Amino acid sequence: MTRLSAILAILVVVAGLAAAGWFALRPSDADPFAPCRGSSVAGGTATIGGPFALTDGAGRRVTDAEAITGPTLVYFGYSFCPDVCPFDLSRNALAAAELAEKGTQVGQVFISIDPARDTPEVVRDFVAAIDPGILGLTGTAEEVAKAAAAYKVYYRKSGDDPDYYLMDHSTFTYLVAPEVGFLDFYRSEQTPEQVAGSVACYAARL
Known part of the structure; x- marks a missing residue:
């Protein structure tokens, strides 16, 4: 091997090592929240969540950007719901209280899917009681x-009585955060401790 050939061979090796090092140290495109995820979403997490403009208990207009200022638990239900809605919202409140004790603040949002009966005042009194x-x-x-x-x-009116009908609806609680958007969802059977643990994992990575 000539001197020139040896130099070229060394340069090739150095270039290869440099490229390998760059690939090893480059920023990862992997999901930073992967260790926290306890559920999967068909179509990906980007398919859930989006802007909204609604009315709070004082009659003020509130956008999603104003409602979601940090990690937030979002739940859709209705005030005439006989069981699952109060149960889920109470579970979320307990999870939020547990997180607050550990220094993590999480917002809670309830969105009515029964606007015919759930006026701003009705919704205000309903959530305040929980x-x-x-x-x-x-x-x-x-x-x-x-x-x-x-x-x-999913939601749909069930029954013909104009005042005492029920609403069939899905009962997931959604964890969302500003800029990031949807992170995860929680089923009714999950405990306050399970929800709090999951939210804490996400909050630590925001």
Whole structure:
């Protein structure tokens, strides 16, 4: 091997090592929240969540950017719900309280899927009876439908009684955060401790 050939061979090796080092140290495109995820979403997490503009208990207009200022638990239900909605919201409140004790603040948002009965005042009183920290929101039928569609929420009126009908609806609680958007969802059977543990994992990576 000539001197020139030896130099070229060394340069090739150095270049290869440099390239290998760059690939090893380059920023990862992997999901930073992967260790926290306890569920998967068909179509990916980007398919859930979106902008909304609704009305709070004081009659003020509230956008998603104003409602979601940190890690936030979002739940769709209705005030006449006989069981699952109060149960899920109470579970979320307990999880939020547990997180607050450990120094992690998490918001809570309730969005009504029964705007015909859930006026701003009704929603205000409903959430206040469960936890004053819950932001209750309602709106027109069109506004509610848009928010529900963004979160892939199913709901449908059940019964013919104009005053005492029920609402069939999905019962997921969604964890969302500013800029990041949707992170995960929680089923009714998950405990306050399980929800708090999951939220803490995400919050530590935001």
